Amino acid sequence: xxxxxxxxxxxxxxxxxxxxxxxxxxxAFDNNLQYFYDPSEVVAGKAPSDKSIRVGGMVTKGSxxxxxxxxxxxxxxxxxxxxxxxxxxxxxxxxxxxxxxxIAHGRLHDGMFVADEVLAKHDEKYMPPEVAKSLKKPVPPxxxxxx
Amino acid sequence: MIPELGTLALVIALLLSAAQSFxxxxxxxxxxxxxxxxxxxxxxxxxxxxxxxxxxxxxSFITHDFSIxxxxxxxxxxxxxMYCIAAVWGAHEGSLLxxxxxxxxxxxxxxxxxKSLPLPFRARVLGVLxxxxxxxxxxxxxxxxxxxxxxxxxxxxxxxxxxxxxPALAIHPPMLYMGYVGTSVxxxxxxxxxxxxxxDPAWSRWTRPWxxxxxxxxxxxxALGSWWAYYELGWGGWWFWDPVENASFxxxxxxxxxxxxxAVTEKRGLFKNWTxxxxxxxxxxxxxxxxxxxxxxLVSVHSFASDPSRGLFILGLLLFFIVGSxxxxxxxxxxxxxxxxxxxxxxxxxxxxxxxxxVAAAGLILTGTLWPLVMDAFNLGKISVGPPYxxxxxxxxxxxxxxxxxxxxxxxxxxxxxASKGRRLALIAGxxxxxxxxxxxxxxxxxxxxLTVVGFTGALFVMGSALIDPITRWRNKQGMSRAAxxxxxxxxxxxxxxxxxxxxxxxxxxxxxxxxxxDSAEIAGYRFxxxxxxxxxxxxxxxxxxxxxxxxxxLPLTELTTQKRKFKVQTMPMTHAGIAVAWxxxxxxxLGDELGAGKxxxxxxxxxxxxxIWIGAVIVALGGLIATLDRRxxxxxxxxxxxxxxxxxxx
Numbered sequence: 012x013x014x015x016x017x018x019x020x021x022x023x024x025x026x027x028x029x030x031x032x033x034x035x036x037x038x039a040f041d042n043n044l045q046y047f048y049d050p051s052e053v054v055a056g057k058a059p060s061d062k063s064i065r066v067g068g069m070v071t072k073g074s075x076x077x078x079x080x081x082x083x084x085x086x087x088x089x090x091x092x093x094x095x096x097x098x099x100x101x102x103x104x105x106x107x108x109x110x111x112x113x114i115a116h117g118r119l120h121d122g123m124f125v126a127d128e129v130l131a132k133h134d135e136k137y138m139p140p141e142v143a144k145s146l147k148k149p150v151p152p153x154x155x156x157x158x
Numbered sequence: 159m160i161p162e163l164g165t166l167a168l169v170i171a172l173l174l175s176a177a178q179s180f181x182x183x184x185x186x187x188x189x190x191x192x193x194x195x196x197x198x199x200x201x202x203x204x205x206x207x208x209x210x211x212x213x214x215x216x217x218s219f220i221t222h223d224f225s226i227x228x229x230x231x232x233x234x235x236x237x238x239x240m241y242c243i244a245a246v247w248g249a250h251e252g253s254l255l256x257x258x259x260x261x262x263x264x265x266x267x268x269x270x271x272x273k274s275l276p277l278p279f280r281a282r283v284l285g286v287l288x289x290x291x292x293x294x295x296x297x298x299x300x301x302x303x304x305x306x307x308x309x310x311x312x313x314x315x316x317x318x319x320x321x322x323x324x325p326a327l328a329i330h331p332p333m334l335y336m337g338y339v340g341t342s343v344x345x346x347x348x349x350x351x352x353x354x355x356x357x358d359p360a361w362s363r364w365t366r367p368w369x370x371x372x373x374x375x376x377x378x379x380x381a382l383g384s385w386w387a388y389y390e391l392g393w394g395g396w397w398f399w400d401p402v403e404n405a406s407f408x409x410x411x412x413x414x415x416x417x418x419x420x421a422v423t424e425k426r427g428l429f430k431n432w433t434x435x436x437x438x439x440x441x442x443x444x445x446x447x448x449x450x451x452x453x454x455x456l457v458s459v460h461s462f463a464s465d466p467s468r469g470l471f472i473l474g475l476l477l478f479f480i481v482g483s484x485x486x487x488x489x490x491x492x493x494x495x496x497x498x499x500x501x502x503x504x505x506x507x508x509x510x511x512x513x514x515x516x517v518a519a520a521g522l523i524l525t526g527t528l529w530p531l532v533m534d535a536f537n538l539g540k541i542s543v544g545p546p547y548x549x550x551x552x553x554x555x556x557x558x559x560x561x562x563x564x565x566x567x568x569x570x571x572x573x574x575x576x577a578s579k580g581r582r583l584a585l586i587a588g589x590x591x592x593x594x595x596x597x598x599x600x601x602x603x604x605x606x607x608x609l610t611v612v613g614f615t616g617a618l619f620v621m622g623s624a625l626i627d628p629i630t631r632w633r634n635k636q637g638m639s640r641a642a643x644x645x646x647x648x649x650x651x652x653x654x655x656x657x658x659x660x661x662x663x664x665x666x667x668x669x670x671x672x673x674x675x676x677d678s679a680e681i682a683g684y685r686f687x688x689x690x691x692x693x694x695x696x697x698x699x700x701x702x703x704x705x706x707x708x709x710x711x712x713l714p715l716t717e718l719t720t721q722k723r724k725f726k727v728q729t730m731p732m733t734h735a736g737i738a739v740a741w742x743x744x745x746x747x748x749l750g751d752e753l754g755a756g757k758x759x760x761x762x763x764x765x766x767x768x769x770x771i772w773i774g775a776v777i778v779a780l781g782g783l784i785a786t787l788d789r790r791x792x793x794x795x796x797x798x799x800x801x802x803x804x805x806x807x808x809x
Contacts, residue, residue, distance in 0.1 A: 017502050025514050028555075032518050036525065036551045043547035044529075047540035065542060079754030082672045101670040102393070102750040102761050105731045 045116065053119065054093040060119040063127075066095060067114040075109060088113065099126040106131035161226050161305040164214035168299055171207040171262070174200050175291035178265075182285020186278040186353070194281035201269045201284055204291060205262040212259045215304055216246050225311035228252060228304040234317035234727050236698040244328035245318045250468075251304035253331060257448075258294050260332070260339045261287065268343060268368070275364060282350035283343075290342050293475045301468045317727035320699070326386040334379030334406060338444045340372020341409055344416060345441035348434045349483055352490040362424035362433065367791040369420060369437075370644075373413040374782030380406050381775035389735055394668065394746045394763045396771055399548040404527045405447030411520040412440035415513045422509050425571060428500070431491045432513065438483045443520070445476045450527075501573040508566030515555040515562075522551040553609065560616035560656065563649055564623035583623060590618035598664075602766070606664035613660030621653035640788040648781025655774025661767025668763045674756040682764035684745055685709045689717070691758075699725045701734070704749045704758065708738055720749040720760075744768050 047065045048058040058064055068088035075086040083100045086109075097115055107113060107129060117126035178200035185193030215228075219242045224230040232252070233245045247256040265287040272280050298304075321327075347365040351357045383403070388396045397403065416436040423433045449472040500506035526543040533541050564587075568579045594614035598606055605611060624646045631638045671679045673688040680686070689705040701721040708715045718736030725732065738745040743766045750759030 017499075020502065021507070021510070025511075028514065028558075029518060032522065032551070032554045035554050036522050036547075039547045039550040040526075040529075040543070043544045043550075044541045045544055047542070077753060080672055080674075080757035081753060082670055082759055102748070102759050105733055 047114075049090045050088060050095040051090055051093040053095045053124070058119055063116065063118055065114055065116050066097075066124055067112065068095070069112050070107070070109050072109045088115070095124050096122070097124045097126050097129075099129050103129055104131045160214060160223070161218060161307065164211045164218075164305040165299070165303060167207045167211040167214070168295060168303075168305075171204050171211065171258070172292065172295040172299060174203045174207065175288045175295055177288075178204060179285050179288030179292055182281040182283075182288055183353075186281045186285065189278065191277065194277050197281050197284045197288075198269050200288070201262075201265050204288075205266040208255075208259050208262040208295075211305075212246070212255055215252060215255060216243060219243065219246055222315065223311075224313070224315050225308055226304070227306045227308040230308050230312040230315050232315070232318050234315040234698070236726065237315075237318055237323075238697050240325075240328065241318055241323045244322070247331050248318050248322050251298070251302045253335075254294065254298045254302050255304055256332060257335055257339060258291065258298060260335045261291055261294065261342060264336075264340060264343050264372075265291070268346075272364070279350055279354055282353050283346045286346035286349045287342060290346075290479070293478070297468075297471050297475065301471050315727075317698070317725065320723070320725045320728055320730060320732045321391060323698075324386060324390055326382050327390070330379060330382040330386055333375055333382055337372050337374075337376025337379050337413075338406070338409065338447065340368070340375055341413060341437075341440040341444045343372060344369040344413075344437045345479075345483070348437035349486065352434060352483075352486045355490060355493065357423070357430045357434070357494055359424050359427060362420045363791065365437075366417065366420050366424065367786045367788075369413065369417055370782050370786045373410070373417055374779045374786070376406070376410050376413060377775055377779040377782065380410060381772050381779075384775075385772050388768070389737060393733070393748055393761055394735070394765060396662070396768065399523075399526070399545045401527050402447075402451050404523050404548075405443075405450050408520045408523055408527075409440050409443040409447060411516050411523075412436060412443050415516040415520075416440050418509050418512050418516075422506055426500070426506060428506060429510070429513075430494045431487075434487060434491065434494075436513070436517075438480070438487065439517075439520075442476070442480045442483075443524075445472070445479060449473055449476050500571075503569065504573050505566065505569040505571050508562055508569050511562055512559060512566065515559045518555040519552060519559075522555070523548065526551070557609070557612065557616065560620055560652075563652065564616075564620045567623055567645070567649060568626065579626065582626060586622035586626075587615075587619050590615045590622060593618050602665050604665075606660075610660055610664040613656055613664075617653045617656035617660060619653075620656070621650050624650040624653065639790075641785050641790070644781045644783070644785025644788070646781070647784055648778045651774045651777030651779075651781055653774070654770050654777055658767050658770030658772075658774055661770070662765050665766045666764060666768075668761065670750070670759060670761050672753055672757045673760055674758070677757075679760075679762060681762050683710060684715070684764060685711075686745075686747060686760075686762050688758070688760070694721065696723065698727070699723045699732075702749070704760070706736060706747050706760075708745055708747075715745075718745070718747050720747050722749050739769065741769075742767060 045063060045065050046058075047067065050066065050068050052058055053066055058066070066088065068090045071087040071089050071094060075084060077084040082102075083098065084103065085096060085098045087094045087096050089095075097117075099115070099117075108131075111131055114130045115124060115126035116128040116130075117124055119125075178197055181193045181200065182197045185191075185197065218226050218229050219233055220239065222229070222233065222235050222242075228249070228251050232249050233242055237245065245252070247253040265284060268287065269280075269284055272283070275283075344365055347361070347368065351361050380403075383406070384396050387398065388394060416433065416439075419429050419433045419436050422429045449469065526547050529543050530541050533539055565583060568583065591611075594611050597614055598604065598611055628638060628643060628646050630636075667681045669679070669681050673679060675688055675690040678685055678687040685708070687707045687709070689707055692703045692705070694701040694703045701723040703719050703721045706718045706720065708718060716738045718738055720736040721734040723732040723734055724730075733748050733750075735746055735748040737747075743764060746761075746763035746765055748761045748763075750761060753759055
């Protein structure tokens with residue numbers, strides 16, 4: 012084989028590899044893109060119910076409910092225009108609390124958002140940017156000494 | 159008065175960096191020996207003044223000088239001394255100061271250990287480092303000074319973010335930055351080579367130890383971060399494909415490709431252009447990482463407060479260095495001739511494939527990391543790319559890579575005589591498959607995920623293959639160069655690392671339970687019994703501690719404690735997990751919330767082989783250390799290999 016031909020083979024080999032990688036990447040991409048919706052969009056029916064999505068908002072004060080001793084918890088998140096009820100079973104993150112901005116991953120099920128993951132950031136002042144943008148009103152200041 | 163001295167020191171450091179850059183680059187261009195000579199004292203001066211500024215900030219933290227805004231927002235009188243020191247780099251401004259200090263330190267080391275280099279080349283390398291210094295020192299001074307006053311002074315500090323109050327996290331940023339910033343040395347060598355217009359084996363020999371040293375720090379830094387996230391942040395996960403993690407991992411992939419490509423450039427004089435390009439990539443990806451973290455354009459767990467003007471400044475620096483170096487590359491690369499070819503089966507081919515696959519991996523991660531930004535910019539919706547994407551696409555280039563590593567190590571330069579070792583390699587591959595089947599089917603009782611057996615086989619094959627040379631040499635009482643030994647050790651470490659990933663990804667068990675005192679739960683044959691709770695006082699926090707007895711069957715193993723800590727100043731709660739470590743698994747218990755009716759939520763986890771992830775990374779870094787200490791890097795350039803710019807030096 013001439014060096015030129017060898018180089019050709021090497022280049023073809025690399026192109027095939029890159030092509031395969033791209034195909035797998037696109038496929039993985041398609042399956043794993045999660046779109047973000049705010050409560051107003053969910054209530055308006057813009058969010059799909061057959062796909063895993065993310066919703067975010069502030070946890071409404073006094074909305075956290077749990078049957079004593081149960082791992083299942085329900086709460087309401089709001090963008091101060093509309094609200095969505097969320098259900099989650101498992102351990103909540105340390106910074107989950109009423110009045111905190113959170114993001115939940117999961118699916119819509121009969122108007123209820125069934126979350127498989129709830130995220131709250133490890134910074135008291137932190138607000139997920141999507142949530143901050145989606146809020147329809149400014150955040151009311153937190154009362155002193157709230158826990 | 160004291161913080162103003164810090165600002166003054168930074169201003170002097172900035173001016174000295176500018177001098178270092180000017181005399182280095184212009185001096186080499188005009189070939190003025192006295193200008194070039196003056197670069198070394200400038201480098202030393204920069205280091206002295208940056209260290210002084212750093213010492214002042216540290217002193218202000220230790221003495222609780224809350225008249226400094228940065229100190230007031232990131233520490234507290236009750237903060238233990240160790241974390242007062244770690245708080246220096248606990249937030250944006252101070253971590254930039256650390257960045258500059260590490261850059262100054264790398265430059266000082268280069269100046270000290272490069273006496274054998276031709277003067278113009280040395281001056282150019284230090285000149286480029288000086289330019290980077292100017293960029294980052296002015297960034298710190300003009301957008302993010304840690305010395306700004308808070309008037310009137312705060313009576314008490316707002317405390318360091320509790321999740322940062324941890325020993326591993328105290329040393330994670332310095333280690334990571336040594337790696338990040340270390341890529342600037344390889345970059346400076348590349349730019350200097352392009353400016354002088356010559357690249358030869360001597361050039362790669364000078365560049366290699368610096369690149370390997372930076373890569374080693376990056377490896378350890380990433381591993382430390384992962385370990386910390388495992389026990390502190392992520393409830394038992396070790397890698398989240400978080401944008402900031404990706405930001406540190408992409409330069410690692412590029413640096414890994416670079417060290418391999420440098421080997422070819424040194425030994426065979428090939429891939430010169432490619433090596434230069436990789437050095438630019440590695441540094442650009444480090445800068446991109448800094449941009450992503452500092453500008454806050456991406457959502458991340460590493461949520462330093464962000465500010466658009468800072469983002470713009472970094473973006474400007476990023477564009478300047480990338481566009482500048484790529485333009486230089488476009489002008490100079492065509493003139494770099496490559497002589498000599500190689501057979502299709504040769505070490506060169508294997509290293510070329512290694513490079514293609516590593517760069518592909520970095521590209522796939524880059525795409526996933528930046529895609530949300532692209533979508534948002536074009537108003538196509540707010541999306542996030544989840545871990546499943548990264549987990550899946552990362553396998554595509556890395557699994558073939560694993561097989562290639564095992565074989566490629568034994569391929570000769572130019573034309574591989576694999577036949578001599580082929581039988582042994584086939585034997586090892588067969589043995590690896592057999593052991594993998596015993597581990598999966600025999601020990602864990604299931605074949606696991608579709609790729610579990612592939613992962614174990616690949617890992618064991620690489621480990622076995624890495625041992626061939628050291629064992630043969632040792633048996634024959636032959637010596638082995640440190641470079642070759644380092645390579646074998648690092649590749650063995652990769653195998654150990656993959657064992658860890660395969661084990662934990664395939665056989666981990668996680669379960670959230672609701673338990674009251676006296677209740678038990680069982681996972682993977684281990685019984686967790688909730689004994690009760692106590693109140694515990696820490697130095698700056700109060701904690702509720704749960705005691706959990708762990709037993710296997712009837713055999714009691716250990717008693718674990720897990721805490722929910724509440725810090726006195728920043729009242730956010732923090733979970734401290736209880737972990738029982740054994741050679742083959744971790745048992746992990748984390749306390750959740752009180753659920754009412756005397757019950758608590760708890761997360762129980764069984765993490766088989768998880769330790770090997772970090773042990774593997776440490777072995778990889780150790781291999782890097784051994785290779786850096788190779789004798790030939792310390793030998794002066796000899797007469798038979800003329801230095802690239804020796805004519806200039808004589809003039």
